[in-house]
Amino acid sequence: MTLETPAPIDRVSMGPSEASLGVRALRTVRSTPPIFLILLALLLAIYSQAPTYNFVSIFKNGAALAILAAGELFVIVSGEFDLSVGSLITVVVTMSATIANGDPSSTPMVFAVMIVLGVVVGVVNGFIVTRLHVPSFVATLGMMLILVGAVNYITGGTPLGNLPANFRMFGRDAINNFPVLGTLPNSIVVLFVTGLLLYWLLQRSNFGKRIYAVGGNSRAADLAGIDVAGTKTLAFVVSALSAVVAGILLGGYAGVSVNVGNGYEFQAISAAVIGGAALTGGRGTVAAAIAGGLTMQALFALLNVLGYPPELRDTVEGVIVIGAVAYGSYQLRNAK
Amino acid sequence: MTDLTSLRPKTRLVLIGRKILRAGSAPIFVVLGVIYLLASIVVSVANEGTLLSIDALESVLSRSVGLGIVAMGQTCVLIVGSIDLSVSYLISVSATYSSAIMNDDPNKMALGVVVVLAIGALVGLANGLVITKLRVNPFVATLGMSFILSGVLNASFQDYSGAVPDQFQYLAYGYFGPILVPFILLGGVVAAVWILLRYTTMGHHMYAVGGSEEVARLSGIKSHRVIIAAHVICALTAVVTGLYLAARIKSGAPWIGPDGNYSLESIAAVVLGGTALSGGRGGVWGTLAGVMILFVLDTSFNSLQVDEFLQNVARGVIIIGAVAVYTYRINKRRR
Numbered sequence: 001m002t003l004e005t006p007a008p009i010d011r012v013s014m015g016p017s018e019a020s021l022g023v024r025a026l027r028t029v030r031s032t033p034p035i036f037l038i039l040l041a042l043l044l045a046i047y048s049q050a051p052t053y054n055f056v057s058i059f060k061n062g063a064a065l066a067i068l069a070a071g072e073l074f075v076i077v078s079g080e081f082d083l084s085v086g087s088l089i090t091v092v093v094t095m096s097a098t099i100a101n102g103d104p105s106s107t108p109m110v111f112a113v114m115i116v117l118g119v120v121v122g123v124v125n126g127f128i129v130t131r132l133h134v135p136s137f138v139a140t141l142g143m144m145l146i147l148v149g150a151v152n153y154i155t156g157g158t159p160l161g162n163l164p165a166n167f168r169m170f171g172r173d174a175i176n177n178f179p180v181l182g183t184l185p186n187s188i189v190v191l192f193v194t195g196l197l198l199y200w201l202l203q204r205s206n207f208g209k210r211i212y213a214v215g216g217n218s219r220a221a222d223l224a225g226i227d228v229a230g231t232k233t234l235a236f237v238v239s240a241l242s243a244v245v246a247g248i249l250l251g252g253y254a255g256v257s258v259n260v261g262n263g264y265e266f267q268a269i270s271a272a273v274i275g276g277a278a279l280t281g282g283r284g285t286v287a288a289a290i291a292g293g294l295t296m297q298a299l300f301a302l303l304n305v306l307g308y309p310p311e312l313r314d315t316v317e318g319v320i321v322i323g324a325v326a327y328g329s330y331q332l333r334n335a336k
Numbered sequence: 337m338t339d340l341t342s343l344r345p346k347t348r349l350v351l352i353g354r355k356i357l358r359a360g361s362a363p364i365f366v367v368l369g370v371i372y373l374l375a376s377i378v379v380s381v382a383n384e385g386t387l388l389s390i391d392a393l394e395s396v397l398s399r400s401v402g403l404g405i406v407a408m409g410q411t412c413v414l415i416v417g418s419i420d421l422s423v424s425y426l427i428s429v430s431a432t433y434s435s436a437i438m439n440d441d442p443n444k445m446a447l448g449v450v451v452v453l454a455i456g457a458l459v460g461l462a463n464g465l466v467i468t469k470l471r472v473n474p475f476v477a478t479l480g481m482s483f484i485l486s487g488v489l490n491a492s493f494q495d496y497s498g499a500v501p502d503q504f505q506y507l508a509y510g511y512f513g514p515i516l517v518p519f520i521l522l523g524g525v526v527a528a529v530w531i532l533l534r535y536t537t538m539g540h541h542m543y544a545v546g547g548s549e550e551v552a553r554l555s556g557i558k559s560h561r562v563i564i565a566a567h568v569i570c571a572l573t574a575v576v577t578g579l580y581l582a583a584r585i586k587s588g589a590p591w592i593g594p595d596g597n598y599s600l601e602s603i604a605a606v607v608l609g610g611t612a613l614s615g616g617r618g619g620v621w622g623t624l625a626g627v628m629i630l631f632v633l634d635t636s637f638n639s640l641q642v643d644e645f646l647q648n649v650a651r652g653v654i655i656i657g658a659v660a661v662y663t664y665r666i667n668k669r670r671r
Binding site for chain 2: 081083128132133134135137138139141142143144145146148149150152153157266269270273278279280309311312313314315316317318319321322325326329330333
């Protein structure tokens with residue numbers, strides 16, 4: 001329960017060597033969401049155990065979850081849940097394989113179909129939540145059942161077809177001869193571009209400001225003339241589209257199966273929450289949510305390096321999720 | 337309230353009828369009846385079989401009773417305005433540890449049951465304490481607990497562990513007089529939770545805390561205790577479900593809870609029965625109807641031999657539809 005302690009330790013070790021600089025540094029560390037310190041501590045721990053560890057792989061394999069978490073964050077900040085993203089990933093991977101069936105020329109068309117599908121799922125989720133007033137937990141749970149059932153019905157339980165190479169390259173291949181790193185996996189480029197776009201959308205655009213307003217106090221936002229239903233619906237669309245991108249990456253390196261997306265909805269919510277997002281809405285940042293997703297992957301790598309059974313990752317993850325939120329709510333109470 | 341005994345019998349019946357119809361859980365039973373009728377007609381036309389043939393009953397029995405028991409606990413948790421996502425893995429913990437401890441030895445049956453009940457009480461207590469004292473959102477707290485249990489479980493067991501003795505399987509297959517023991521088990525849990533919610537102070541406090549924790553606390557209710565109690569009850573029902581499943585399949589396996597998707601299914605059943613996710617409203621009868629609706633759907637889809645995956649689609653649509661109707665009715669009443 002005390003896993004949030006890395007933060008205080010780091011603060012102490014900074015030490016006020018030069019008063020003004022030290023104080024400033026201390027302030028920077030204090031204002032940094034603890035997730036970055038946790039991620040840094042994990043990476044350092046891996047480095048101390050295995051200096052030759054392929055750190056790029058953490059970012060490569062964590063990219064899908066990080067993107068998903070950043071998309072889910074939009075819905076969480078707006079004060080809702082999206083439990084349908086995991087099943088949407090499964091739909092994207094299996095349906096793409098069925099439609100493309102190994103034909104490289106179909107890839108642009110498949111991408112277009114998947115993006116349309118993402119928009120439709122997001123709009124339907126948003127419609128059910130905002131117009132039918134069904135709590136988002138139930139609405140997206142229902143959507144999850146519908147998507148899982150549909151994909152299994154269409155594929156008959158075993159996915160047909162396969163993904164062409166130019167579809168899989170996003171999650172699987174890498175840019176060779178990249179300076180410093182040697183190779184740069186494409187998924188990291190996708191993560192970077194998507195991350196920047198989502199950052200701009202949530203924290204720089206007017207749409208983002210509306211999401212924070214709606215999540216902070218939807219009644220006040222409504223009275224201020226904000227289209228609450230429209231804003232929430234768009235947040236669901238962003239979340240669904242991030243699931244489409246995550247599905248394209250996962251299809252690249254995880255391959256085609258009917259359970260490829262299992263559990264990703266809870267992983268994404270956990271990642272966003274570890275990154276300081278409040279499930280009551282109104283709080284959270286894209287960078288911290290992405291760091292949350294990468295932290296999960298780093299944790300997996302660390303347990304691997306230490307030789308612990310990989311199953312224990314779940315346990316440590318659970319403790320970190322609870323600890324991070326307990327720390328966040330403690331801070332919030334102190335701030336009041 | 338009119339004194340019913342002073343009225344003519346006919347008026348009295350009408351009034352009682354209206355009262356039943358207006359009771360919170362009545363509409364869902366009407367829905368249940370309609371779905372059951374439709375399903376029987378479709379099944380008998382298409383299949384020339386009966387809806388509830390013994391075989392069909394057998395195949396869904398396990399799921400229904402297991403889901404029903406844990407859904408009762410989930411009802412308490414949702415009534416106090418909380419949620420429990422950790423029951424899936426707690427069910428697995430209960431099934432695997434109990435059958436590992438019993439290890440086919442009838443003398444260790446009591447030990448196995450007591451140990452897993454103690455584990456369940458601890459898990460519920462931990463959930464409740466994290467939510468009330470550390471102020472962690474219940475969704476996150478119990479999701480974190482489910483991660484913790486999943487890790488421990490998968491690190492300790494890879495496959496079926498131990499076995500329950502034959503005597504213990506009485507719980508799943510035995511008859512008490514003409515009635516199957518699982519039905520008695522489910523009936524017992526339903527009755528216990530019903531009495532708790534309807535006739536005890538703790539039950540009334542649960543509704544109060546779910547309605548508004550702040551108001552309940554200011555009126556002198558120890559709201560933290562109430563929330564913790566609800567979580568302990570829910571964890572205990574999950575343990576009972578785990579014991580029942582262990583008795584049914586003879587041995588516990590780490591995947592039985594998550595494979596049955598009991599966390600989300602139990603929440604779906606409770607919500608289908610009219611208990612609000614926001615707390616303060618609902619009860620056992622609605623939940624029982626919710627479980628039975630899922631049961632009728634399963635049975636009719638099975639005997640129609642419709643692709644089982646379409647069941648999920650139907651479930652999703654029905655769950656969303658039911659809750660949309662509930663919120664519509666509430667909003668209409670408010671206006």
